[in-house]
Amino acid sequence: MQFDYDGLGRVVEEWVDYTFNGAVAPTSQFTTTYHDAGPRNTVTLRLDLSPDTSTSDDIDVSVTTYDIDELGRVIGIKHDLATASQSLWANGSVGPDKAVTIKYNADGSRNEVARLAHLSYSHSPGTVFRGVTDYDYHDDGRINSINHLTDRTPSPSVVANYGYTYNGDGTINSWQSLFFEPGNLNEIRDERRNFTYDEYRQLTEVAVTTTIGSVTDSHRFKYDAAGNRVGESSADNPNNLTDPADTNDIRKSNRIFEDDRYTYQYEQI
Numbered sequence: 001m002q003f004d005y006d007g008l009g010r011v012v013e014e015w016v017d018y019t020f021n022g023a024v025a026p027t028s029q030f031t032t033t034y035h036d037a038g039p040r041n042t043v044t045l046r047l048d049l050s051p052d053t054s055t056s057d058d059i060d061v062s063v064t065t066y067d068i069d070e071l072g073r074v075i076g077i078k079h080d081l082a083t084a085s086q087s088l089w090a091n092g093s094v095g096p097d098k099a100v101t102i103k104y105n106a107d108g109s110r111n112e113v114a115r116l117a118h119l120s121y122s123h124s125p126g127t128v129f130r131g132v133t134d135y136d137y138h139d140d141g142r143i144n145s146i147n148h149l150t151d152r153t154p155s156p157s158v159v160a161n162y163g164y165t166y167n168g169d170g171t172i173n174s175w176q177s178l179f180f181e182p183g184n185l186n187e188i189r190d191e192r193r194n195f196t197y198d199e200y201r202q203l204t205e206v207a208v209t210t211t212i213g214s215v216t217d218s219h220r221f222k223y224d225a226a227g228n229r230v231g232e233s234s235a236d237n238p239n240n241l242t243d244p245a246d247t248n249d250i251r252k253s254n255r256i257f258e259d260d261r262y263t264y265q266y267e268q269i
Contacts, residue, residue: 010034017051027051029058037072041065047088061085067121073108076101078119098130110135114152123152131159142166171197202227228256 004013016028027048033041045061060082067076077100086094097119103111114123115130129151136144145163149156161178172195179189189211196205200223208217222231257264 006034024051035066035068035072037068039066039068039072039074047085059085059088061088071108073104074102075104076121078121080119105137107141109137109141127152132156138166142170167197169201171195171201198223200227202229 001017002015003011006012010032012032014030014032016030018025029046029048031044031046035041043064043066045063047059047061049059062082062085063080065078065080066074067078069075079098081094081097083094086092089095096117099116099119099121101112101114101116101121101123103113105111111134113133115132117128117130132149132152134147134149136147138144143164145161147161148159150159151157158178158180160180163176163178165173167173174195175193177189177191191208191210194207195203196207198204202221202223204221206219208219217234219232219234221229224230255264255266
């Protein structure tokens with residue numbers, strides 16, 4: 001990967017090369033522009049099919065545009081696929097362009113995300129939606145539920161629903177996800193997670209249950225005196241869990257040096 005930056009330290013060019021099974025893949029080039037206020041404005045993707053310094057065989061793939069409001073928040077995204085990239089598609093036909101609109105509540109929280117099957121932000125009658133997500137909050141501003149719907153009609157089909165409950169100290173108490181068959185309300189998955197904490201509000205256990213095969217699992221966590229998570233264990237039956245073994249090496253400097261996958265090195269100890 002290679003990056004170029006502008007005078008403000010922002011990435012304006014990015015090149016990605018990689019090899020797969022001994023074959024050199026096309027180079028992906030991302031060019032980014034920014035709004036005067038700072039947020040990202042556009043990202044253009046091009047592919048160099050035969051990675052070299054020549055641009056004669058480069059293909060324009062797409063341009064993604066980010067529209068912002070007066071507060072600098074993204075309120076719209078347009079993904080415009082270039083007709084020149086048709087040779088890259090399996091059927092020789094470029095896929096459909098897409099757009100996303102994002103609405104916010106007065107307090108700045110996200111209200112709705114609508115995915116559209118065209119480049120326009122219009123929500124006029126007859127608009128074809130790829131899906132709509134709406135958000136509901138508790139009075140204190142914490143998320144209550146997230147609902148994924150097929151469209152904005154008076155009776156849209158529900159794709160998935162996520163609900164949250166909280167403890168008095170603000171920690172999350174439970175999380176539930178429901179998934180439904182397309183076009184009806186037949187529930188096909190109900191996953192619930194309940195969270196347990198110690199007196200320091202450190203997460204000590206996550207109990208998971210699901211309607212598919214009535215599977216029950218549990219993840220337990222262990223901490224050192226400094227509050228670093230040093231171990232984790234799981235089992236199909238939480239009643240058979242043993243205390244997790246120390247799997248992370250955290251030394252007196254309170255920095256992690258080793259876990260079950262990586263070893264970390266620092267310039268100074």
